[in-house]
Amino acid sequence: xxxxxxxxxxxxxxxxxxxxxxxxxxxxxxxxxxxxxxxxxxxxxxxxxxxxxxxxxxxxxxxxxxxxxxxxxxxxxxxxxxxxxxxxxxxxxxxxxxxxxxxxxxxxxxxxxxxxxxxxxxxxxxxxxxxxxxxxxxxxxxxxxxxxxxxxxxxxxxxxxxxxxxxxxxxxxxxxxxxxxxxxxxxxxxxxxxxxxxxxxxxxxxxxxxxxxxxxxxxxxxxxxxxxxxxxxxxxxxxxxxxxxxxxxxxxxxxxxxxxxxxxxxxxxxxxxxxxxxxxxxxxxxxxxxxxxxxxxxxxxxxxxxxxxxxxxxxxxxxxxxxxxxxxxxxxxxxxxxxxxxxxxxxxxxxxxxxxxxxxxxxxxxxxxxxxxxxxxxxxxxxxxxxxxxxxxxxxxxxxxxxxxxxxxxxxxxxxxxxxxxxxxxxxxxxxxxxxxxxxxxxxxxxxxxxxxxxxxxxxxxxxxxxxxxxxxxxxxxxxxxxxxxxxxxxxxxxxxxxxxxxxxxxxxxxxxxxxxxxxxxxxxxxxxxxxxxxxxxxxxxxxxxxxxxxxxxxxxxxxxxxxxxxxxxxxxxxxxxxxxxxxxxxxxxxxxxxxxxxxxxxxxxxxxxxxxxxxxxxxxxxxxxxxxxxxxxxxxxxxxxxxxxxxxxxxxxxxxxxxxxxxxxxxxxxxxxxxxxxxxxxxxxxxxxxxxxxxxxxxxxxxxxxxxxxxxxxxxxxxxxxxxxxxxxxxxxxxxxxxxxxxxxxxxxxxxxxxxxxxxxxxxxxxxxxxxxxxxxxxxxxxxxxxxxxxxxxxxxxxxxxxxxxxxxxxxxxxxxxxxxxxxxxxxxxxxxxxxxxxxxxxxxxxxxxxxxxxxxxxxxxxxxxxxxxxxxxxxxxxxxxxxxxxxxxxxxxxxxxxxxxxxx
DNA sequence: AGGGTCAG
DNA sequence: CTGACCCT
Numbered sequence: 001x002x003x004x005x006x007x008x009x010x011x012x013x014x015x016x017x018x019x020x021x022x023x024x025x026x027x028x029x030x031x032x033x034x035x036x037x038x039x040x041x042x043x044x045x046x047x048x049x050x051x052x053x054x055x056x057x058x059x060x061x062x063x064x065x066x067x068x069x070x071x072x073x074x075x076x077x078x079x080x081x082x083x084x085x086x087x088x089x090x091x092x093x094x095x096x097x098x099x100x101x102x103x104x105x106x107x108x109x110x111x112x113x114x115x116x117x118x119x120x121x122x123x124x125x126x127x128x129x130x131x132x133x134x135x136x137x138x139x140x141x142x143x144x145x146x147x148x149x150x151x152x153x154x155x156x157x158x159x160x161x162x163x164x165x166x167x168x169x170x171x172x173x174x175x176x177x178x179x180x181x182x183x184x185x186x187x188x189x190x191x192x193x194x195x196x197x198x199x200x201x202x203x204x205x206x207x208x209x210x211x212x213x214x215x216x217x218x219x220x221x222x223x224x225x226x227x228x229x230x231x232x233x234x235x236x237x238x239x240x241x242x243x244x245x246x247x248x249x250x251x252x253x254x255x256x257x258x259x260x261x262x263x264x265x266x267x268x269x270x271x272x273x274x275x276x277x278x279x280x281x282x283x284x285x286x287x288x289x290x291x292x293x294x295x296x297x298x299x300x301x302x303x304x305x306x307x308x309x310x311x312x313x314x315x316x317x318x319x320x321x322x323x324x325x326x327x328x329x330x331x332x333x334x335x336x337x338x339x340x341x342x343x344x345x346x347x348x349x350x351x352x353x354x355x356x357x358x359x360x361x362x363x364x365x366x367x368x369x370x371x372x373x374x375x376x377x378x379x380x381x382x383x384x385x386x387x388x389x390x391x392x393x394x395x396x397x398x399x400x401x402x403x404x405x406x407x408x409x410x411x412x413x414x415x416x417x418x419x420x421x422x423x424x425x426x427x428x429x430x431x432x433x434x435x436x437x438x439x440x441x442x443x444x445x446x447x448x449x450x451x452x453x454x455x456x457x458x459x460x461x462x463x464x465x466x467x468x469x470x471x472x473x474x475x476x477x478x479x480x481x482x483x484x485x486x487x488x489x490x491x492x493x494x495x496x497x498x499x500x501x502x503x504x505x506x507x508x509x510x511x512x513x514x515x516x517x518x519x520x521x522x523x524x525x526x527x528x529x530x531x532x533x534x535x536x537x538x539x540x541x542x543x544x545x546x547x548x549x550x551x552x553x554x555x556x557x558x559x560x561x562x563x564x565x566x567x568x569x570x571x572x573x574x575x576x577x578x579x580x581x582x583x584x585x586x587x588x589x590x591x592x593x594x595x596x597x598x599x600x601x602x603x604x605x606x607x608x609x610x611x612x613x614x615x616x617x618x619x620x621x622x623x624x625x626x627x628x629x630x631x632x633x634x635x636x637x638x639x640x641x642x643x644x645x646x647x648x649x650x651x652x653x654x655x656x657x658x659x660x661x662x663x664x665x666x667x668x669x670x671x672x673x674x675x676x677x678x679x680x681x682x683x684x685x686x687x688x689x690x691x692x693x694x695x696x697x698x699x700x701x702x703x704x705x706x707x708x709x710x711x712x713x714x715x716x717x718x719x720x721x722x723x724x725x726x727x728x729x730x731x732x733x734x735x736x737x738x739x740x741x742x743x744x745x746x747x748x749x750x751x752x753x754x755x756x757x758x759x760x761x762x763x764x765x766x767x768x769x770x771x772x773x774x775x776x777x778x779x780x781x782x783x784x785x786x787x788x789x790x791x792x793x794x795x796x797x798x799x800x801x802x803x804x805x806x807x808x809x810x811x812x813x814x815x816x817x818x819x820x821x822x823x824x825x826x827x828x829x830x831x832x833x834x835x836x837x838x839x840x841x842x843x844x845x846x847x848x849x850x851x852x853x854x855x856x857x858x859x860x861x862x863x864x865x866x867x868x869x870x871x872x873x874x875x876x877x878x879x880x881x882x883x884x885x886x887x888x889x890x891x892x893x894x895x896x897x898x899x900x901x902x903x904x905x906x
Numbered sequence: 907a908g909g910g911t912c913a914g
Numbered sequence: 915c916t917g918a919c920c921c922t
Contacts, residue, residue: 559914560917579917587918612919615912641908645922652910655921663920687922743907815907822907826922830908859908859922909921 007056008150009125009255010049011118013136014062014106017042018095020137020155022088027431028441030276033790033801035087039275042095045154046104049135052154056133059121059258060099061107061114062092068113070242077242078188086807094275101268103261109251115141116246122149123247125255142169143176143245170202178211180243181236190242191235194228211240279444302445303355307480309472310360311372319350319358320381326352328392328416330483333401334463334475336363339650340403340518341626341633345375346464347471348382349479354487357476366465379408389413394486396420396435396478399638402515415511419482422489424639425503426496429801433639439481442488447481448474498797506796506834507638513841513854514636514646521631522653522855522863525669525901526622532665533618536610543607550600557607560586566600573598613657617666624651636857643823644798644830645859654858656902670902672865679852679871680905681878681896682861685710686832687742687825693888694795694824697774704890711735717771718764737768741775742825744818779821786820794827795886829860832892836885837862840878848874863902871898 021041028037049058070077099106109117115138122132126148134141135154142165145151151160165173182201184192193200204221208214218230265284272280282301310316323329330351335343346363362375385391387410394417395401402412423433430441439447453470454461463471493500548554551570555562567573568584575584576593586604594601624632637647648654656670657663672678683689688710692700703713708723715726715734726734733754740750751761769776786792791801800823805816837857844852844864851870856863862882866874879894886892899905 556914558912558918561914581916585917608918609920612912616910616920620911637909643908645908647909649910652921655910655919657920659920739907745907818907826908829922861922907922911920912918914916 006130007053008131008133009121010053010056010058010133010135011121012046012049012058012060013114013118013134013138013141014042014060014095014099015114016136016138017045017155018062018088018092021045022085022091024155027087028437029427029430029803030274033427033429033803034275035091035803036094036275036277038088038091039094039098040277041155043098045135046099046102048154052152053133057258057260059105059107059255061117061121062096063114064108064111068111068116069246070113074190074238074242076189086804086809086812089808090803094271098268098271101263101271103263105258105260107258109249112246112249112251116249117251119144119245119247120249120251121255128255130255139168140176140180140243141245143173143180143243144247145173169198171205175205175210177240177244178205178214181211181240184239185243188242190239191232192239193225193232193236195225196228200225211236276441277444278442282444302443303484305480306356307473307476308358309468309476310358311370311468313373313377316360316373316378316381319360320385322352323350323385324391328394330357330479330486331386331393331395331398331401332475332478332482333404334359334361334471334478335404336462336464340400340635341407341521341628343404343407344464345379345404345408347475348378349475351476351479351483354484355480357480357483359472359475359479361468361471361475363464364466364468364471366467370468372468379410383410386410386412386414392416394419394482396438396482396485397639399511399515399518402512403518406515406519413512415508417486417490418508418511419485419489420639421503421507421511422486422493425499425507425798426489426492427801428639428642428644428798429803435478435481435485438485438489443481443484445481448477450474496799498793499799502796502798502831506798506831506838509838510638510834513837514638516841517854517856518633518635520853520855520865521626521629521633523631523671523673523865524621524625525671526625529618529622529666529669532669533614536614536618540607540610540614543603543610547600547603547607550603557604558611563604567594571598571600573601609660610662613663613666617657621651621666621669634856641830642800642819644794644800644827644834646830646834646857653856658903658906664903667903667906668901671900676865676867677871677898677900678902678905679864679866679875679878679896679898680861680902681864681875681882681894683829683833683882684893684895686829686860686892688738689888689890689892690795690825690828690832691741691775691778692890694828695772695774695778696889697772697778699772700775701889707891707893711738714738714768718767733764737764740765741768741779742822744779744821746814746818782820782824783817786817792820792823794824794831795888796828796831798827798831800827828886832886833857833860833862833882836882839881839885843877843881844874848877863905866898 018038022038027035028040029035046060096106107117118134122134122144125132132149133152134144134149135152137153137155141151142160145160145162145165147162160168162173169176169179171179179201182193182196183198184190204214208217215233215236218233221229269281269284272284310319332349333345334347335345337343344363347359347361349357349359351357360373360378362372362378364372386405391414393414397420398415398418405412419438420433423430423438436447439445453466453474493503544557547557551566555566563586564584567586568575573594576590577585579585588605591601591605595605621632626633632651634648634653635650637649640647657666689704692704703710711731711734712723712726714737715730716723718734718737719730736750736753740753747758747762747765750765751758754761782792786802786805790805791799793799802816802820804812805820807813837854840862841854848870852864852866852874854862854864864878875896879896882894883892897905
């Protein structure tokens with residue numbers, strides 16, 4: 001390997017990093033919803049090159065849009081590539097802009113792929129005696145490696161020279177093209193040899209050196225794969241050509257023509273600010289000559305860090321004294337398990353000032369663990385502080401901490417701030433609100449990952465098994481980051497009065513309410529469910545046998561893949577619909593259709609629905625009963641649904657069956673303890689009522705004011721019939737129309753729902769809007785508003801950003817428009833029931849603590865356990881409070897029922 | 907429209 | 915990860 005004195009030229013394959021950064025990094029967005037993960041990834045990679053190759057000329061190359069010579073060579077080239085995700089497409093222009101502002105040459109050559117530009121420049125540079133480093137994430141580039149060309153993957157920090165290629169692939173750089181031709185490429189749609197993977201290709205090339213010689217001796221290859229090779233011999237030259245990176249493209253410039261420029265610091269600063277890349281903003285601001293005039297809010301500096309692990313009594317006591325005096329402190333628990341109902345606290349961490357935090361371990365019990373403070377002492381000292389509601393705390397998802405502390409007899413009060421909720425209210429569309437994502441997004445800091453200290457997979461340690469050396473900094477960091485996030489996020493909320501009110505008056509007060517409901521759990525009749533399971537098993541076995549006879553062979557009824565084979569290959573049933581990937585669908589509506597003419601689909605349908613009931617409910621629910629309490633404890637998630645709704649998991653209590661008789665039997669297993677009944681109260685037609693209120697449509701308001709059956713009233717209007725003459729069929733159609741409106745449904749969707757022609761569905765919609773012009777206006781306005789401001793709001797001011805509302809892709813744009821219509825209704829309903837929950841919980845705790853408690857929420861329904869003697873009183877108070885949770889131009893009707901089980905209560 | 911879970 | 919299916 002020859003050494004030159006001059007530093008190498010670095011050619012950057014920008015496009016390859018673009019895709020890798022997009023998929024590998026957490027989906028960052030700005031507080032306004034602009035996705036930035038790929039930008040951050042690509043730019044930080046490019047910035048690193050300056051350190052890795054000081055003094056080198058860095059040239060960045062991107063693919064241009066449009067076709068290339070490979071498309072002309074082979075029209076199927078990249079034919080099956082899905083369109084670029086919108087979230088990625090919007091990040092390309094900013095990346096280009098930043099690279100230019102950094103002063104780096106940016107090459108985008110029309111009709112030439114980045115690979116070929118790089119190949120050509122690399123060839124030219126080496127001819128001039130300059131060494132080349134190609135920075136890429138794409139292994140195909142290995143074909144360019146030579147004595148003067150090295151590959152480096154800056155994201156994974158690996159380099160590959162000639163020897164490296166041999167090590168990695170088992171063959172030399174000159175053989176890579178032949179290798180690629182043999183293997184083919186599914187994504188780019190390059191044909192290869194059927195069933196020939198990397199192993200086979202390498203084996204062949206090691207024996208025959210290259211493709212030509214291999215094809216010459218193709219008859220020596222035995223077996224099916226030999227046949228495949230001979231069958232492919234015609235197209236292999238084409239594959240080879242497609243896989244070959246060009247080194248002789250006609251470019252209008254040479255490697256010496258491209259020169260770096262001075263960086264435009266003002267421009268960079270503006271862009272980094274816009275994209276909310278705090279650390280880079282800080283870094284630039286500190287550099288001389290750049291005065292940050294546009295800054296209204298100071299970006300948080302990364303403080304010096306002083307984290308301590310406290311095992312000394314005096315030191316701990318001192319911390320407690322400081323906590324008592326603090327106006328607010330950040331707080332976090334470390335526990336043995338993520339499951340709050342079984343988790344035990346093994347340590348707690350605190351922070352009062354940024355950069356300074358302490359971890360107090362008391363339950364680490366691995367071999368050789370240092371002596372720690374007594375759990376009883378630590379928790380005993382902290383208890384008065386934690387239970388003092390005037391002592392303010394901030395945390396990340398404090399509901400969890402409240403739940404686990406309850407296992408130690410501590411009732412956490414004073415939850416005055418929660419960073420997870422701050423982030424959620426600021427931008428519910430941001431896909432994740434966990435601490436690690438928030439730290440990266442708002443503080444520009446990567447946190448210690450749990451995996452890095454606990455390991456992963458089966459060998460993952462629980463927190464009590466992690467050494468104090470590792471656990472200390474991790475836990476202290478959690479408290480520190482939480483405090484600093486709060487200091488960053490809270491002012492952002494305060495600047496938006498409506499969002500601030502949603503946070504303070506709706507989501508924060510709900511935290512203890514949800515915590516109580518989770519801890520209470522709900523009672524389950526496990527014995528009945530188990531019996532039900534056995535019955536289902538018998539019925540399923542019968543169905544399975546019948547299906548096998550019908551199909552003429554045994555197969556797995558639960559496998560859509562095997563089913564496709566039987567249906568469409570063996571039995572030749574007509575294909576009605578295909579899955580997104582092009583395979584014939586066996587989805588429910590398809591089978592429903594086929595069931596008219598064939599017996600097998602009917603059997604499958606019944607088997608499927610029973611199998612779902614059994615695996616998800618009758619088998620699983622009894623397993624979820626806590627041995628400690630004998631009840632099931634769900635988790636409610638407050639920062640998952642973009643619209644403001646809650647979600648529920650482990651188990652999901654918000655999707656317990658109700659549609660079929662068989663399903664309702666599962667609801668019958670949700671029961672109340674001795675002396676109690678279940679009361680279920682739900683808002684009647686809440687979303688349509690909200691639509692009436694928001695749109696102000698006269699007819700709709702009137703219908704609700706008069707307490708009419710809304711679907712019947714709609715049918716009378718749309719079909720121009722007197723109310724008393726509306727048929728069942730007409731009412732059913734009207735109901736589908738009403739649902740469609742809530743979902744922002746199109747004529748297409750409605751036609752499918754109703755099973756009528758699209759034209760007919762459009763007529764219904766036109767008629768509806770004609771009869772309810774206020775609704776039509778409202779829909780137009782909300783769509784326009786969404787396009788103009790990029791977000792929509794609920795009645796209470798909860799905001800939902802719609803990043804795809806102005807997407808170039810029409811389908812995405814239309815989906816965003818449907819969300820724009822649905823979100824204010826769904827979200828306002830969520831706000832209303834959350835408000836009701838807070839009021840109802842406080843009322844019950846104040847005056848009916850022994851008689852009634854809320855145990856479940858299912859979007860528009862609250863389920864309570866109520867002592868038999870108090871039922872009338874509680875129902876009256878409950879329905880009144882739910883009705884008054886919002887003041888709308890329509891009455892909020894609440895319907896309540898009582899029963900020994902959830903099914904009966906309806 | 908928004909969710910969660912299961913089996914393959 | 916996908917397809918299917920349970921809920922409001």
